[in-house]
Amino acid sequence: MANNNTTEERLLTAFSDLVLKYGYRGTTTKKIADVAGVNESTIFRHFKDKHGILNELVNKYLQDADQAANDFKPIGDIELDLIQGAKIYETFTTTHRSVFLIGLRESYQFPEIADAVRQLQQRFKKILVDKFTEMAESGEISSTVDIKNETDNFVLMIFGNVVLSFAYTDAELYIPSNQFLENNVRLFASHLK
Amino acid sequence: MANNNTTEERLLTAFSDLVLKYGYRGTTTKKIADVAGVNESTIFRHFKDKHGILNELVNKYLQDADQAANDFKPIGDIELDLIQGAKIYETFTTTHRSVFLIGLRESYQFPEIADAVRQLQQRFKKILVDKFTEMAESGEISSTVDIKNETDNFVLMIFGNVVLSFAYTDAELYIPSNQFLENNVRLFASHLK
Amino acid sequence: MANNNTTEERLLTAFSDLVLKYGYRGTTTKKIADVAGVNESTIFRHFKDKHGILNELVNKYLQDADQAANDFKPIGDIELDLIQGAKIYETFTTTHRSVFLIGLRESYQFPEIADAVRQLQQRFKKILVDKFTEMAESGEISSTVDIKNETDNFVLMIFGNVVLSFAYTDAELYIPSNQFLENNVRLFASHLK
Amino acid sequence: MANNNTTEERLLTAFSDLVLKYGYRGTTTKKIADVAGVNESTIFRHFKDKHGILNELVNKYLQDADQAANDFKPIGDIELDLIQGAKIYETFTTTHRSVFLIGLRESYQFPEIADAVRQLQQRFKKILVDKFTEMAESGEISSTVDIKNETDNFVLMIFGNVVLSFAYTDAELYIPSNQFLENNVRLFASHLK
DNA sequence: GATGAATGAGATTTCATTCAT
DNA sequence: CATGAATGAAATCTCATTCAT
Known part of the structure; x- marks a missing residue:
C-alpha cells in the first residue's frame, strides 16, 4: 500500500530497493512483501518464483539498454561527448x-545476468571507440590519441564511481554525479583535446 | 584433506574462495567444510561462529594494510610511481x-568491514595526493596539474579494474594486470608529466 | 491434528505437557511439533522462537494469578478458609x-519466571497472614497462635505436595487432592482453632 | 586444578555443582571439564559416559541413605526427635x-533415580510412623494424635523447605536451616505433645 | 486477485563421544 | 593417564513455496 501503483510495480520496486541493501539472497520474500505492503504469497501470483522478479527486471534492463544506446548522440566535441x-x-x-x-x-x-551487464560495458566501449576513431580520422581529435586505451580508462573510471555510489551512500568516497561530470570527466577529457 | 596446511588455514582458504563465488550468505558452513575436507562441526571448534571466520580474515587484512602502506616508496617519477x-x-x-x-x-x-575497505581507499588517495603535492612544489611535476581530481580519477580507474577482475574471470572486460600497468596506467600517467 | 483446537492452543498444550516430562531443554521443537501434529517450522510462525512459547504461558500465568488472588474469599472459619x-x-x-x-x-x-513463581508464594503467604491477623484481632482465632510461622508451615506443606504431584504421578508419595484437603489440611487447621 | 583432590573427585564435584544451576541437560561435558580443570575427553576415561557420572553419585547416595537411616536415634521426646x-x-x-x-x-x-529419591521419602516416613506408633502405645504421645497424617504433613513441610532452598538461594522464601528447625519444626511438634 | 496457514528443505550451531598421540 | 583434534547426530531457526479459501 506504499503508493497507488499496481501490485506488480510495487513488488518490483520493493525488490529493487532491497537488493541494494541486502543482496539477492538477503532480499527475502517476506521483506519484499512487507515493503510492497502485500501478503507474501501474493508474490507467487505475479511471478513464477523469486527468480521471476529478477527476470522481469532484466527484461526491462535489456529494453532500456537499447534505448540508452540510441540516446547517445555525440556532437564532435570530446569534452561534451564524454560528459554526455x-x-x-x-x-x-x-x-x-x-x-x-x-x-x-x-x-x-x-x-x-552477469552476461547482460558485461555486454553493457562492451557496447558502451564500442560506441565510444567507433565514434572517436571516426573523429580521429576527420581530424577532430588528435591522431596521437591512444583511442582504445583511453576509452578503457574512461570506462573504468566511470564504472568505478558508479560502483562506489552503490556501495557507500556517503559522499566521502564516491563523487556525486554533478561534481563528477563537471570536474573529473571534464578533466579526463581535457587530456584528449 | 585438500592439502597439507593446517585445518584452520584450509578453512580460511575455503571460506575466501567460496565468498568470491557465492557471497557471504551463499557461503554455507556445509560448503566450507566440504571444500576444506573437514566435518561441518569442526568449523565451530576453530571459530566462534561463521562470522568469526570473517573476523579472522579482517584482522589479517588490517595488518597487511599497514604493511602495504609502508611498502609504497615513490621515487619521484610519476609514471613509475603510479605503476608501483x-x-x-x-x-x-x-x-x-x-x-x-x-x-x-x-x-x-x-x-x-565496509569501513575497513573504505579506509583503504581513503588512505591510498591521501598517500598519493600528499606525494604529488610535494612533487608539484619541488617542480617534479607541472604545477598546472589538478592533483586532487587526477588522483580521484586514477583511484577510480584502478578500483574499477580490480572490481571487474573479481566479477569476471575472463579477460574480455577487465584488463589483466601486466597489460593494465603497462598500457593503461602508463598512459594515464603520461598526461601528468 | 491431535484435537480440534487452534494450532496455537495445540502448540501451547504440547509444550506444557512435554515440559513436565522432559524439562525446558528436553522439550525439543521437534517433539512439540510432533505432539501438536504440525510441522516443526509452524512453531516459528506462531511464536518468535522457542522462548516465545514460554513467554505466552507466563503471560497467562500472570493474568490468572491476579484472578486467583481475587477468588480467595475467607469466611472466618479457619478450617474452611485453609481448605479454600x-x-x-x-x-x-x-x-x-x-x-x-x-x-x-x-x-x-x-x-x-523464577521471580514470577517466587512472587506467587509471597503473595499467597501475605494474603493468609493478613487475614489471620485480622481474625486474631477479632477473636475468631486464638491470640496464642503464632500466625507467621504457622502460615510458613502451611504454605511449605501444600507447596511440597504440589511439587511431589508433578514429579510423581503415582499416588504412593504425593497425596491426591481430595484426600489431601480432607485429611491433611483439615488436620493442620484443627491445631489453630 | 581447582584443588588437590583426585581427578575423579573433581569431576564429581563439578558435575554436582553444575546440575544445581543448569539441570542435567544444561550441564554439558564441556562445562564439567572446565570447572574440574581437565580436558573434556578426560571425563570419558573416568566414566563410561555422561550418565556414568550420575550413576556414581547415585551409588554414593544409596550408601549414604542407609547410613542416615541408622543415624536417626529418637529419644522419645517428640520435639527433639522431629528436630533431629x-x-x-x-x-x-x-x-x-x-x-x-x-x-x-x-x-x-x-x-x-526417581525411584531412589522416592524411596528416601517413603523410608523416612516409615521410620517416623513406626517410632510414633510405638510412642503412642507407650503413652509418650497422646493417643489422639493422627500419626499417619501428621507425619505426612511434617514430611511435606520439610521437603517443601528443602526444595525451595535449592531453587532460590535468597532467604526471602525458603527458611534457613537454623531458624527453620528452631521455629517451624518446633512449632509443628508442639501441637503433637 | 489476494490472503493466511502450513510446509519441507536446508542453514547455523551445540554437544556427547571417539581416536590418535 | 591425559590431551587436542575431529566427528555425527540432533537442536533451533530461516526461507521459498504451496494450497485452501
Missing part, C-alpha cells in the same frame, strides 16, 4: 541498480 | 579479495 | 504446571 | 543435592 556519455551511463545504471549489482556480485549464480 | 602504487593496490586487494568484496557488497550487514 | 486457600493454590499451580516447574527448576536460566 | 529427623533429612539432601534434584526434575528420563 557518462551521464547516460550513470542514469542507466542507477535506474537499473538492482540488475547491475546482481550481475556484478552474483555473477556465478546468475550467469545470464 | 597500482601494483601494490592490486596485490593487496587480490590477496584480500574476500574481505574487499564483502566490504563492498554487504556493507549494510557488516558496517565495520 | 489450598484448593485455589492447587488449581492454579496445576493449571500452570509448566511455568511453575520451569520457574522452580531452571531459575538460573529464566530469572524472570 | 529434620536435621538429618536436610543434611542428607543437601549433601546429595544433585541426585535429589535430578530424581525430582527429570523423573521421566531417569526412572531409577
Whole structure:
C-alpha cells in the first residue's frame, strides 16, 4: 500500500530497493512483501518464483539498454561527448541498480545476468571507440590519441564511481554525479583535446 | 584433506574462495567444510561462529594494510610511481579479495568491514595526493596539474579494474594486470608529466 | 491434528505437557511439533522462537494469578478458609504446571519466571497472614497462635505436595487432592482453632 | 586444578555443582571439564559416559541413605526427635543435592533415580510412623494424635523447605536451616505433645 | 486477485563421544 | 593417564513455496 501503483510495480520496486541493501539472497520474500505492503504469497501470483522478479527486471534492463544506446548522440566535441556519455551511463545504471549489482556480485549464480551487464560495458566501449576513431580520422581529435586505451580508462573510471555510489551512500568516497561530470570527466577529457 | 596446511588455514582458504563465488550468505558452513575436507562441526571448534571466520580474515587484512602502506616508496617519477602504487593496490586487494568484496557488497550487514575497505581507499588517495603535492612544489611535476581530481580519477580507474577482475574471470572486460600497468596506467600517467 | 483446537492452543498444550516430562531443554521443537501434529517450522510462525512459547504461558500465568488472588474469599472459619486457600493454590499451580516447574527448576536460566513463581508464594503467604491477623484481632482465632510461622508451615506443606504431584504421578508419595484437603489440611487447621 | 583432590573427585564435584544451576541437560561435558580443570575427553576415561557420572553419585547416595537411616536415634521426646529427623533429612539432601534434584526434575528420563529419591521419602516416613506408633502405645504421645497424617504433613513441610532452598538461594522464601528447625519444626511438634 | 496457514528443505550451531598421540 | 583434534547426530531457526479459501 506504499503508493497507488499496481501490485506488480510495487513488488518490483520493493525488490529493487532491497537488493541494494541486502543482496539477492538477503532480499527475502517476506521483506519484499512487507515493503510492497502485500501478503507474501501474493508474490507467487505475479511471478513464477523469486527468480521471476529478477527476470522481469532484466527484461526491462535489456529494453532500456537499447534505448540508452540510441540516446547517445555525440556532437564532435570530446569534452561534451564524454560528459554526455557518462551521464547516460550513470542514469542507466542507477535506474537499473538492482540488475547491475546482481550481475556484478552474483555473477556465478546468475550467469545470464552477469552476461547482460558485461555486454553493457562492451557496447558502451564500442560506441565510444567507433565514434572517436571516426573523429580521429576527420581530424577532430588528435591522431596521437591512444583511442582504445583511453576509452578503457574512461570506462573504468566511470564504472568505478558508479560502483562506489552503490556501495557507500556517503559522499566521502564516491563523487556525486554533478561534481563528477563537471570536474573529473571534464578533466579526463581535457587530456584528449 | 585438500592439502597439507593446517585445518584452520584450509578453512580460511575455503571460506575466501567460496565468498568470491557465492557471497557471504551463499557461503554455507556445509560448503566450507566440504571444500576444506573437514566435518561441518569442526568449523565451530576453530571459530566462534561463521562470522568469526570473517573476523579472522579482517584482522589479517588490517595488518597487511599497514604493511602495504609502508611498502609504497615513490621515487619521484610519476609514471613509475603510479605503476608501483597500482601494483601494490592490486596485490593487496587480490590477496584480500574476500574481505574487499564483502566490504563492498554487504556493507549494510557488516558496517565495520565496509569501513575497513573504505579506509583503504581513503588512505591510498591521501598517500598519493600528499606525494604529488610535494612533487608539484619541488617542480617534479607541472604545477598546472589538478592533483586532487587526477588522483580521484586514477583511484577510480584502478578500483574499477580490480572490481571487474573479481566479477569476471575472463579477460574480455577487465584488463589483466601486466597489460593494465603497462598500457593503461602508463598512459594515464603520461598526461601528468 | 491431535484435537480440534487452534494450532496455537495445540502448540501451547504440547509444550506444557512435554515440559513436565522432559524439562525446558528436553522439550525439543521437534517433539512439540510432533505432539501438536504440525510441522516443526509452524512453531516459528506462531511464536518468535522457542522462548516465545514460554513467554505466552507466563503471560497467562500472570493474568490468572491476579484472578486467583481475587477468588480467595475467607469466611472466618479457619478450617474452611485453609481448605479454600489450598484448593485455589492447587488449581492454579496445576493449571500452570509448566511455568511453575520451569520457574522452580531452571531459575538460573529464566530469572524472570523464577521471580514470577517466587512472587506467587509471597503473595499467597501475605494474603493468609493478613487475614489471620485480622481474625486474631477479632477473636475468631486464638491470640496464642503464632500466625507467621504457622502460615510458613502451611504454605511449605501444600507447596511440597504440589511439587511431589508433578514429579510423581503415582499416588504412593504425593497425596491426591481430595484426600489431601480432607485429611491433611483439615488436620493442620484443627491445631489453630 | 581447582584443588588437590583426585581427578575423579573433581569431576564429581563439578558435575554436582553444575546440575544445581543448569539441570542435567544444561550441564554439558564441556562445562564439567572446565570447572574440574581437565580436558573434556578426560571425563570419558573416568566414566563410561555422561550418565556414568550420575550413576556414581547415585551409588554414593544409596550408601549414604542407609547410613542416615541408622543415624536417626529418637529419644522419645517428640520435639527433639522431629528436630533431629529434620536435621538429618536436610543434611542428607543437601549433601546429595544433585541426585535429589535430578530424581525430582527429570523423573521421566531417569526412572531409577526417581525411584531412589522416592524411596528416601517413603523410608523416612516409615521410620517416623513406626517410632510414633510405638510412642503412642507407650503413652509418650497422646493417643489422639493422627500419626499417619501428621507425619505426612511434617514430611511435606520439610521437603517443601528443602526444595525451595535449592531453587532460590535468597532467604526471602525458603527458611534457613537454623531458624527453620528452631521455629517451624518446633512449632509443628508442639501441637503433637 | 489476494490472503493466511502450513510446509519441507536446508542453514547455523551445540554437544556427547571417539581416536590418535 | 591425559590431551587436542575431529566427528555425527540432533537442536533451533530461516526461507521459498504451496494450497485452501
